Amino acid sequence: MMNKAQKLLIAGCVAALAGLGAVQGALAQTMPSPAETDVVIFGDIGAVKVLTYPARFVSANLETREAVFESADGKRWEIVVPPGVADLAALQNSEKLTVRLLPAVVTNIAKAQSGKPGEVMNQTVVNDGLPGLPEGYGLLSVTLTTPFIGIEPETGSITFEGPDGQVRTMRVFDAKVLQILKTMDPGDLAQISYMEGLSITTP
Structure with a gap:
């Protein structure tokens, strides 16, 4: 605890x-x-x-x-x-x-079954690290309910309003998530999960 x-x-x-x-x-x-x-x-x-x-x-x-x-x-x-x-x-x-x-990468997408537009469903620090990243990386994992502003299934690019009110454009790399993305349209209310991070070290 x-x-x-x-x-x-x-x-x-x-x-x-x-x-x-x-x-x-x-x-x-x-x-x-x-x-x-x-x-x-x-x-x-x-x-x-x-x-x-x-x-x-x-x-x-x-x-x-x-x-x-x-x-x-x-x-x-x-x-x-x-x-x-x-x-x-x-x-x-x-x-x-x-x-x-x-830079922020999308980890999952689903059609929203609950939640209101702009509602953050989950926001946590990933403090156990990820393979391939430098030591001391600060990582944030977010899941929020928001409508799509734009979708480009060919490139895996999505645009939506983030929890801070800023319009964000991110990429989907996961093949399974890309298949889900092809079933959605701009304006659809979705639950979008993404991760982003930062590290600062001496050379």
Whole structure:
């Protein structure tokens, strides 16, 4: 059974990782191009990309855990760092770091049998890690009820409104989930499950 401190830490992780999703969506056009793109195989999910960004630490808001980084070309960008991923107070200005992002990937889709549009059915931190990911990855697993805004079965791309109100576009890689996607249409109310994550390490 978790003690109060553990429960508070997990709650903080959930809030911060949820913020990560909002920031990734809002800054999609301003993030630098990754220095490396690795493909990791996750069991039933399939092949997903992990994006690597060499960066220097600029500043951080310790309350909101919003951190600003700078890439080699001087371009600055901001992300929300979950508790447990990095000790922001210990980071030094201009410190060299490696930031790795796991962009959100869809893990399951089903026609909604219950729930209201926008309702989060499940939101948890996956703290046992996944094979192929660097140590210290903060992972968030979300299931929510929401209507599809757009569906592209050929590419596995779906668009919907996330729990933070941001419009999100994600990819489906799992062959079984792709077959389910072909039975759905824009406007259908669905329960969508996805996972996303972040790690920050020294080079």
